[in-house]
Amino acid sequence: MAINWNWWKGALRFLFIESPREHIVCLFVNIIVFGHIWVTPFTKVEESFNLQACHDILYHGWNLDKYDHHQFPGVVPRTFLGPLVVSIFVWPLKFFLFLTKTGTQKAVRFYVGNRIIHGISHFGDAVGGFGAPPSRFYRLKRWMMLIYVSQFHLHFYASRTLPNIFALAIVFHAFIAYAKGNTQKFVMISAVAILIFRAELAVLCGLMLIYHLLEEDTENRLRLTFLYGISAVAVCVPVSVVIDSIFWRRLVWPELEVFYFNAVLNKSGEWGVMPFTWYFYSALPRIFMTSLPFLFLYPSISRRTEMYKYFVPALAFIFLYSGLPHKELRFIIYTIPLLNYCLAAVFSTIWMRRHENLKWKLGCYAMILSLLTNFALTCGLTYVSSHNYPGGDALTQLHEIEDPSSLVKVHMDVTSCQTGVSRFLEANPSWVYDKTENLTNQELIDEFTHLIILKDDFNRPRNLLLRESFRVIAEARGIDALKDIFPVRISPTNSAILVVKRKFI
Numbered sequence: 001m002a003i004n005w006n007w008w009k010g011a012l013r014f015l016f017i018e019s020p021r022e023h024i025v026c027l028f029v030n031i032i033v034f035g036h037i038w039v040t041p042f043t044k045v046e047e048s049f050n051l052q053a054c055h056d057i058l059y060h061g062w063n064l065d066k067y068d069h070h071q072f073p074g075v076v077p078r079t080f081l082g083p084l085v086v087s088i089f090v091w092p093l094k095f096f097l098f099l100t101k102t103g104t105q106k107a108v109r110f111y112v113g114n115r116i117i118h119g120i121s122h123f124g125d126a127v128g129g130f131g132a133p134p135s136r137f138y139r140l141k142r143w144m145m146l147i148y149v150s151q152f153h154l155h156f157y158a159s160r161t162l163p164n165i166f167a168l169a170i171v172f173h174a175f176i177a178y179a180k181g182n183t184q185k186f187v188m189i190s191a192v193a194i195l196i197f198r199a200e201l202a203v204l205c206g207l208m209l210i211y212h213l214l215e216e217d218t219e220n221r222l223r224l225t226f227l228y229g230i231s232a233v234a235v236c237v238p239v240s241v242v243i244d245s246i247f248w249r250r251l252v253w254p255e256l257e258v259f260y261f262n263a264v265l266n267k268s269g270e271w272g273v274m275p276f277t278w279y280f281y282s283a284l285p286r287i288f289m290t291s292l293p294f295l296f297l298y299p300s301i302s303r304r305t306e307m308y309k310y311f312v313p314a315l316a317f318i319f320l321y322s323g324l325p326h327k328e329l330r331f332i333i334y335t336i337p338l339l340n341y342c343l344a345a346v347f348s349t350i351w352m353r354r355h356e357n358l359k360w361k362l363g364c365y366a367m368i369l370s371l372l373t374n375f376a377l378t379c380g381l382t383y384v385s386s387h388n389y390p391g392g393d394a395l396t397q398l399h400e401i402e403d404p405s406s407l408v409k410v411h412m413d414v415t416s417c418q419t420g421v422s423r424f425l426e427a428n429p430s431w432v433y434d435k436t437e438n439l440t441n442q443e444l445i446d447e448f449t450h451l452i453i454l455k456d457d458f459n460r461p462r463n464l465l466l467r468e469s470f471r472v473i474a475e476a477r478g479i480d481a482l483k484d485i486f487p488v489r490i491s492p493t494n495s496a497i498l499v500v501k502r503k504f505i
Contacts, residue, residue: 028145028149029117029120029121029145029148029149029155030117032149032155033113033116033117033155033158033159034110034113034159035382036113036155036156036158036159036382037106037109037110037113037159038106039382039383039385039386040156040382040385040386040388040389041102041105041106041109041392042389042391042392042393042419042420042421042422042425043105043109043160043161043389043392043420043422044388044389044418044419044420045417045418045419046160046162046330047160047161047162048072048417048422049069049074049078050078050082050083050086050161050162050163050166051105051108051161051422051423051424052067052068052069052072052422052423053067053068053069053078053080053083053084053247054083054086054087054090054108054161055068055101055104055105055422055423055424056068056069056423057080057083057084057087058087058090058091058094058104059101059423064246064247064249067247068423069247069248070249071435072435075261076254076257076258076261077244077248077252077254077257077258078163078254078258079163079196079197079240079243079244079254079255080243080244080247080248081196081239081240081243081244082161082163082166082196082197083161084243086108086111086112086161087108089111090104090107090108090111093107094107100427101423101424101425101426101427102424102425102427104424105422105424105425108161108424109159109160109161110159112158112159112160112161112165112166112169113158113159115169116154116158116159116165116168116169116172117158118169118172119168119169119172119173119175119176119337120144120145120148120172120337121145122172122173122176123172123175123176123179123337123341124140124141124144124145125141126175126176126179126180127140127141127144127179127341128140128141128144128341128344139348140341140344140345140348141344143344143345143347143348143351144340144341144344146347146371147291147340147343147344147347147371148340149375150289150291150371150372150374150375150378151287151288151289151336151340151374151378152289152377152378152381152382153286153287153329153333153336154287154333154336155378156381156382156385157330157333162330163197163198164198164330164331164333164334165330165333166197167193167197167198167201167334168333168334170189170192170193170197171189171190171193171201171205171334172337173185173189174186174189174190174193174205175337175338177189178208178212181212181215181216183212183220183221183224183225183228184224184228186205186208186209186212187209187224187225187228187229187232188228188229188231188232190205190209191228191229191232191233191236192232192236193205194255195232195233195236195237195240195255196236196239196240196255197255198255199255199256199258199259199263200262200321200331201334203317203320203321204313204314204317204334204335207312207313207316207317208309208313209225211308211309211312211313213225215305215309237253240253240254240255241253262324263324266324266325268324268325268326269324269325269326270326271326272326273325273326274325274326274327276322276323277322278322278327279318279321279322279327279332280318280322283327283329283332284318286329287329287336288339288343288374289370289373289374289377290369290370290373290374290377291343291370291371291374294343294346294347294350294367294370295339295342295343295346297346298311298342298343298345298346299311301345301346301349302342302345306345310338310339310341310342311338311339311342313338314335314338314339314342315335317332317334317335318332318335347367350363350364350367351364351367384479384482387477387478387479387481387482388419388478388479388495389419389420389478390416390419390420390476390477390478390479390495390496390497391412391415391416391417391418391419391420391421391452391476391497392419392420392421392422392425393420393476393478393497394416394420394452394474394475394476394497394498394499395410395412395416395420395421395425395452396425397474397476397499398410398450398452398474398499399427399428401473401474401499402450404428404430405430407449408428408431408432408449408450409431409432409434409447409448409449409450410431410432410433410434410448410449410450410451410452411434411435411436411439411444411447411448411450411451411452412433412434412435412452413451413452413453413454413457414437415453415454415457415497416452416453416454416497417435419478419495419497421435421452434447434448441463441465441466442465444466445465445466445469445470445502448502449501449502450499450500450501450502451466451470451498451499451500452497452498452499453466453497453498453500454496454497454498455475455496455497455498458498458500466500469502469503470500470501470502470503471500471501471503472498472499472500473499473500473501474498474499475496475497475498475499476496476497476498476499477495477496478495478496478497479495480495480496
């Protein structure tokens with residue numbers, strides 16, 4: 001049979017000539033996000049509701065009595081729709097691959113991370129990739145992917161089961177529809193993200209909608225906005241109320257209660273109050289690192305319409321959202337794709353004009369140095385973050401130390417539950433795992449064979465009775481492990497968590 005050399009030449013041309021860098025960079029983004037899951041397999045308290053919900057759906061099904069949220073409901077209810085969808089797609093992997101609990105937790109995070117990667121890639125296609133309208137900026141998607149590779153925080157958060165990340169996975173598709181001028185999809189997808197997952201997206205998507213309506217064909221787009229907006233509300237609200245009321249066992253629309261708690265009662269400040277400008281002097285510099293100065297060159301190289309389409313809505317959202325007292329970087333994570341587009345446009349312009357004069361050539365060198373520096377900082381931050389889950393490390397060590405057939409009743413304190421412990425790590429069905437708070441020392445001694453406890457708490461004078469009754473068998477040092485590498489103390493408090501065993505069983 002004759003070999004079709006033309007087919008092979010075409011395949012090689014596609015892979016290695018026409019778009020090799022796009023393929024390599026996209027693959028690298030996948031590797032980085034999935035690498036975060038292996039390096040930092042545990043989760044923190046902010047992710048706990050959705051992660052525990054995924055566990056309970058996968059392992060308890062309709063036995064709602066065993067669900068974690070009945071014992072630990074949190075301050076406000078959260079929707080089960082995100083965990084339900086994730087669990088539907090993860091269940092076949094769990095069933096057919098016979099995954100362990102820890103393997104299933106990784107699979108949950110793999111799926112969430114994959115949705116974010118999918119959104120990153122397709123948004124890049126919409127604004128500057130294959131099939132997108134012609135752009136003034138050369139190889140825009142390639143630059144966007146290179147920027148993503150060099151950044152730490154989006155990769156770190158991409159596989160996290162946070163409500164913000166569930167919302168981001170959806171709102172990426174709203175951004176894609178926005179870039180393509182598709183009013184119907186933009187309005188309906190935005191409504192899903194707002195009404196079910198994160199109400200604050202109404203501010204960002206609302207600002208984008210204003211530009212979208214004024215951009216062209218205002219009358220028709222306004223008509224479609226009302227038509228599809230009302231339709232989305234008519235579908236999303238009943239779906240959320242029905243599904244979530246079943247799981248919460250009361251009539252509830254979770255995102256309405258979250259909005260009322262944060263925006264109306266303004267109680268988010270109970271978790272800490274930051275200055276109004278915190279996002280601008282702390283969050284944005286950490287997101288963009290050394291590339292931040294390039295971002296603010298965008299107004300000078302863009303057309304006015306381009307600036308109003310992506311740059312202004314993102315910064316306006318950050319400014320308006322700064323009005324809430326409690327601030328976290330993840331609250332503005334939705335703006336990263338929009339601002340990365342602007343940064344990619346700047347980098348593309350510098351690269352295309354690097355031969356014009358010395359100014360642009362020096363700018364090109366600075367740009368390359370910035371990307372390399374950011375990537376080095378990202379590697380360092382990834383290493384540091386891998387030590388930030390001593391609770392998960394401690395419970396893992398307990399499973400390695402004790403015989404699986406032995407009698408173990410372990411109590412996990414608040415700190416360990418906030419730094420990595422989840423129901424997915426409760427790997428031995430014959431052991432008893434307990435997270436009850438505010439137990440007395442005598443109750444801990446009488447009821448448990450093992451404790452996972454913060455080192456500082458164990459060594460307090462008032463806990464002398466615990467030290468007399470338990471002996472240390474393992475220690476997860478957490479951030480304190482970095483003291484062996486760096487001469488300065490990373491944290492003012494001891495982050496180490498101990499695994500202690502009762503002396504007489």
